[in-house]
Amino acid sequence: xxxxxxxxxxAVATVLLLAPLLKGVIDNLKAKVQSRRGPSILQxxxxxxxxxxxxxxxxxxASWVFRSAPYVAFAAPIAFAMLIPVLTAAPLSWAFMADMxxxxxxxxxxxxxxNLAAMDTASPYGGLGAxxxxxxxxxxxxxxxxxxxxxxxxxxxTVPFVANNILYTTSALISPxxxxxxxxxxxxxxxxAGRIPIDNPSTSQELSMIESSRLFEYSGPDxxxxxxxxxxxxxxxxVVWLNVLIVPVGLxxxxxxxxxxxxxxxxxxxxxxxxxxxxxxxSALAKIRILRVPEYLGGTFLLSFLxxxxxxxxx
Amino acid sequence: MALAEAVxxxxxxxxxxxxxxxxxxxxxxxGYAAQSILLGGLAIALFxxxxxxxxxxxxxxxIVIKGAVIPAVIKIQVRGTSYRRRxxxxxxxxxxxxxxxxGLSLIGLVAASRLPFHTDLLSEPVLGLxxxxxxxxxxxxxxxxxxxxxxxxxxxxxxxxxxxxxxxxPGLGLLIExxxxxxxxxxxxxxxxxxxxxHETIASTDTSELSRLRx
Numbered sequence: 001x002x003x004x005x006x007x008x009x010x011a012v013a014t015v016l017l018l019a020p021l022l023k024g025v026i027d028n029l030k031a032k033v034q035s036r037r038g039p040s041i042l043q044x045x046x047x048x049x050x051x052x053x054x055x056x057x058x059x060x061x062a063s064w065v066f067r068s069a070p071y072v073a074f075a076a077p078i079a080f081a082m083l084i085p086v087l088t089a090a091p092l093s094w095a096f097m098a099d100m101x102x103x104x105x106x107x108x109x110x111x112x113x114x115n116l117a118a119m120d121t122a123s124p125y126g127g128l129g130a131x132x133x134x135x136x137x138x139x140x141x142x143x144x145x146x147x148x149x150x151x152x153x154x155x156x157x158t159v160p161f162v163a164n165n166i167l168y169t170t171s172a173l174i175s176p177x178x179x180x181x182x183x184x185x186x187x188x189x190x191x192x193a194g195r196i197p198i199d200n201p202s203t204s205q206e207l208s209m210i211e212s213s214r215l216f217e218y219s220g221p222d223x224x225x226x227x228x229x230x231x232x233x234x235x236x237x238x239v240v241w242l243n244v245l246i247v248p249v250g251l252x253x254x255x256x257x258x259x260x261x262x263x264x265x266x267x268x269x270x271x272x273x274x275x276x277x278x279x280x281x282x283s284a285l286a287k288i289r290i291l292r293v294p295e296y297l298g299g300t301f302l303l304s305f306l307x308x309x310x311x312x313x314x315x
Numbered sequence: 316m317a318l319a320e321a322v323x324x325x326x327x328x329x330x331x332x333x334x335x336x337x338x339x340x341x342x343x344x345x346g347y348a349a350q351s352i353l354l355g356g357l358a359i360a361l362f363x364x365x366x367x368x369x370x371x372x373x374x375x376x377x378i379v380i381k382g383a384v385i386p387a388v389i390k391i392q393v394r395g396t397s398y399r400r401r402x403x404x405x406x407x408x409x410x411x412x413x414x415x416x417x418g419l420s421l422i423g424l425v426a427a428s429r430l431p432f433h434t435d436l437l438s439e440p441v442l443g444l445x446x447x448x449x450x451x452x453x454x455x456x457x458x459x460x461x462x463x464x465x466x467x468x469x470x471x472x473x474x475x476x477x478x479x480x481x482x483x484x485p486g487l488g489l490l491i492e493x494x495x496x497x498x499x500x501x502x503x504x505x506x507x508x509x510x511x512x513x514h515e516t517i518a519s520t521d522t523s524e525l526s527r528l529r530x
Contacts, residue, residue, distance in 0.1 A: 175440060176321050176440045176441065183329060294410060313427075313443070
């Protein structure tokens with residue numbers, strides 16, 4: 001029991017500490033692709049240190065929602081990390097707190113509070129970003145639900161650990177419906193985490209922003225928590241994609257130091273591959289117009305729909 | 316079914332959907348090239364599994380002719396115009412087209428699950444995906460007004476036929492496939508010439524403008 005709790009802590013700490021590194025690696029690789037030298041891969045850590053030292057300032061009109069949102073946005077991905085197989089193939093003690101739908105809810109709470117806080121100070125850009133991010137999320141919802149259905153259908157369970165075990169051990173891993181789910185989920189992750197082609201994370205033009213315009217009113221430690229939460233969101237969603245859907249190899253089967261070391265090393269290797277994929281997508285594509293977002297997410301819905309149909313026909 | 320075949324056949328369907336919603340001529344041609352290269356890769360993966368030599372030849376021919384030569388022929392014909400990057404006209408809007416594409420794929424998958432074809436090489440889901448590729452490709456031809464995109468849809472449907480051929484009978488003679496390739500290549504050259512001619516005459520390749528018959 002104690003070892004389980006310790007393992008859980010290590011998993012959460014991995015998410016906490018590696019998420020800024022993922023952001024740094026993506027930024028650096030992207031700059032390399034554009035023939036720039038690029039920032040150090042440790043730059044996000046420096047940013048966090050700088051922001052955490054600064055003073056926080058908030059509008060006099062801001063309510064408790066504005067002040068509490070950074071903590072919720074920071075805590076949601078951490079809670080989510082307990083529910084998914086970050087390092088271990090076997091469920092740890094807190095993994096049964098929620099199933100996939102529940103963990104989708106947990107990650108959604110963070111976004112919900114960020115949106116409320118963005119509208120709380122009545123900053124025009126915040127409201128704009130909040131309404132746009134609601135558009136993206138509400139359109140991504142049907143796809144996510146269908147993916148949950150399909151995974152639940154194939155694995156007979158909706159707890160991420162169970163799905164991970166079943167998909168890994170049965171022949172369901174290698175079927176067209178599985179490949180469709182993997183592609184659809186990756187497209188949804190890209191949309192939810194605010195990457196190109198839905199949103200440009202490095203833009204400085206307010207009118208085209210979705211995610212970053214919601215953080216305009218924040219400063220100092222609040223901003224650090226918000227940004228860190230955003231990076232962790234991308235990280236944990238990619239962990240689900242990698243460890244549940246695509247390459248569930250290298251996960252620890254028991255709580256021992258060598259097993260966890262292998263698990264962390266394999267996670268880093270997988271994350272580097274995922275970062276390369278994201279950099280490739282972001283360098284090859286342009287951000288699409290906001291009015292075309294429904295087409296993109298409609299496409300993901302179509303893929304997950306076909307996955308469900310294919311699986312139910314193939315039985 | 317091996318991993319490569321499942322992933323490649325899925326990606327072929329996704330490339331076909333990409334073709335359906337591609338707005339620019341350049342994107343559509345690239346989509347077709349990607350689809351062909353994936354199909355060639357699938358044939359080579361089948362060769363690795365079955366060691367039938369003509370599958371290797373088929374895969375290499377598909378990648379070279381359909382993945383490189385045919386896209387190059389079409390691209391050369393539309394080169395030098397601003398046209399290849401312009402958004403093209405269509406009869407069916409993109410969200411609707413996606414929905415109809417989903418319906419057509421559903422028909423393809425259900426039809427395949429009822430067909431009594433069995434082979435050792437590729438399994439039933441791939442047959443469904445192949446029929447879906449044919450239907451979506453043909454629908455692309457109907458949904459677009461631009462001649463180049465219509466051609467691309469037709470070629471995508473032809474790739475789907477090749478995939479059905481792979482599923483239904485892996486032992487199709489190389490001679491027949493070779494004849495098919497030559498037919499497609501000649502068809503594309505003729506079509507590309509006609510498209511270039513059309514562009515020259517009416518300064519557009521929108522087929523809806525070809526409504527009057529003149530002797």
